[in-house]
Amino acid sequence: MGLDFSVVPAFAGALLLGMVWTIAITVSAAVLSFFGGIVFAVIALYSPALIRYPFRLFAWLFMGTPLLLQLFLIYFGLIQIGVDLPAFVAGVIGLGLHFAVYNSDIIQSGILAVDKGQYEGARTLGLSRMQTLRKIIVPQAVRAVIPPIGNNMIALLKDSALVSVIGVAELTLTSQMAISRTFRPFEFYVTAAACYYVINLGLEAGLRRIERRIQLAR
Amino acid sequence: MTDRPIIDIRHAAKSYGPLEVLKDISLQVQKGQIVAIIGPSGSGKSTLLRAINDLDPLTAGEVWLEDTQVNKALPTRQYEAHINSVRQNIGMVFQHFNLFPHLNVRENITLAPKMLKGISNEDADELAVEQLNKVGLLDRIDYYPSQLSGGQKQRVAIARALAMKPKVMLFDEATSALDPELVEEVNLVMKQLAEEHMTMIIVTHEMGFAQDVCDRVLFMDQGVVVEEGPPEVIFKNPANDRTKNFLRKHLKGQN
Numbered sequence: 001m002g003l004d005f006s007v008v009p010a011f012a013g014a015l016l017l018g019m020v021w022t023i024a025i026t027v028s029a030a031v032l033s034f035f036g037g038i039v040f041a042v043i044a045l046y047s048p049a050l051i052r053y054p055f056r057l058f059a060w061l062f063m064g065t066p067l068l069l070q071l072f073l074i075y076f077g078l079i080q081i082g083v084d085l086p087a088f089v090a091g092v093i094g095l096g097l098h099f100a101v102y103n104s105d106i107i108q109s110g111i112l113a114v115d116k117g118q119y120e121g122a123r124t125l126g127l128s129r130m131q132t133l134r135k136i137i138v139p140q141a142v143r144a145v146i147p148p149i150g151n152n153m154i155a156l157l158k159d160s161a162l163v164s165v166i167g168v169a170e171l172t173l174t175s176q177m178a179i180s181r182t183f184r185p186f187e188f189y190v191t192a193a194a195c196y197y198v199i200n201l202g203l204e205a206g207l208r209r210i211e212r213r214i215q216l217a218r
Numbered sequence: 219m220t221d222r223p224i225i226d227i228r229h230a231a232k233s234y235g236p237l238e239v240l241k242d243i244s245l246q247v248q249k250g251q252i253v254a255i256i257g258p259s260g261s262g263k264s265t266l267l268r269a270i271n272d273l274d275p276l277t278a279g280e281v282w283l284e285d286t287q288v289n290k291a292l293p294t295r296q297y298e299a300h301i302n303s304v305r306q307n308i309g310m311v312f313q314h315f316n317l318f319p320h321l322n323v324r325e326n327i328t329l330a331p332k333m334l335k336g337i338s339n340e341d342a343d344e345l346a347v348e349q350l351n352k353v354g355l356l357d358r359i360d361y362y363p364s365q366l367s368g369g370q371k372q373r374v375a376i377a378r379a380l381a382m383k384p385k386v387m388l389f390d391e392a393t394s395a396l397d398p399e400l401v402e403e404v405n406l407v408m409k410q411l412a413e414e415h416m417t418m419i420i421v422t423h424e425m426g427f428a429q430d431v432c433d434r435v436l437f438m439d440q441g442v443v444v445e446e447g448p449p450e451v452i453f454k455n456p457a458n459d460r461t462k463n464f465l466r467k468h469l470k471g472q473n
Contacts, residue, residue: 121316125330126306
């Protein structure tokens with residue numbers, strides 16, 4: 001029994017829809033992880049101990065346990081305490097928070113690397129601590145760490161396949177459904193891989209563009 | 219009460235552990251006066267300057283801006299509000315410019331007035347144009363700091379400070395980080411400010427500039443003001459041996 005890719009076109013519509021869901025969940029989770037990362041970084045660096053230490057436990061929880069387990073916990077576990085999230089939302093929250101914790105680490109190092117003179121320059125004009133953080137320090141820190149955050153976003157795209165296990169009909173789950181109808185795993189997994197590759201190319205092109213645009217303002 | 223000082227430093231002292239950086243310094247600066255602080259590095263002159271807007275808080279003593287005590291002891295939250303409003307009246311220019319690299323020249327200048335004084339975009343733009351005109355850099359309004367020379371950066375930094383309409387300007391070795399050929403353009407801007415009777419306190423290594431522009435010169439060494447007086451006296455006829463020594467080294471180096 002040889003390979004026969006002619007079974008794929010019949011599922012083109014479904015796969016395309018799967019791709020759209022993959023992109024949707026990746027973009028949503030990326031946005032959450034980016035802004036969440038900034039908030040977490042500021043909490044980790046500047047909040048009082050009473051907030052900082054519980055936060056560290058929370059960060060450790062997200063860094064030290066499998067993402068798959070976190071998705072199960074958010075989707076299946078939270079129902080028991082009355083939080084019944086749609087699979088897509090649970091997936092975005094799980095992926096988003098998981099990567100927010102990683103982004104937070106990177107952004108923290110970016111914040112600490114901003115020259116002390118920037119802080120002094122802003123404070124002597126009369127800006128408050130928060131205004132200085134918001135307008136001067138964080139924007140510079142984020143610009144400096146866009147490349148490593150971009151790498152995280154590519155990892156996020158790939159890990160988005162995990163949300164197939166909580167029933168989000170993204171690319172991986174769509175492929176599995178096609179396979180269960182045709183018994184052609186090789187063809188559909190290869191097709192899915194190609195689709196991920198295409199999305200990845202788009203993501204990388206977007207990241208390069210952002211990097212170029214911020215180059216001047218460094 | 220016409221000669222109430224605009225800046226009044228009373229018995230300022232500062233120490234890091236056992237190390238005394240400032241020892242009981244008092245200094246009054248009248249409105250429109252231009253004061254130079256000179257001295258060897260480590261003499262405490264920058265620390266004194268940075269105490270005026272409480273960037274380096276004193277361990278003892280008081281700093282007054284007109285009838286407001288700058289370094290008032292207040293609970294954290296109240297102190298924040300207090301110092302932020304005081305600092306709006308004290309412009310500061312740093313050795314390393316501290317322009318905001320992610321903002322263009324216009325935004326560098328308008329950020330604080332817009333955030334703190336709530337002025338409109340049009341008024342802010344007008345303000346940027348006015349200040350840049352003053353420092354002769356209107357054609358650079360849409361440039362980013364990375365596209366400017368050191369001298370231009372410092373002139374923008376001066377424009378940024380002036381945009382807050384401060385009552386006093388502090389200069390912390392404003393030309394020390396510049397290539398020699400770029401020093402003059404910054405000096406010219408400062409001279410122009412002097413002619414407009416801006417009150418200025420200038421920490422500098424440039425004796426020529428201090429001599430030309432300033433009304434008073436303070437010579438500091440090891441945390442104390444060793445000698446002070448009009449530039450003619452300090453530079454031509456210093457009384458103290460430490461001042462003489464310092465000036466001999468420095469004036470020689472300049473020729």
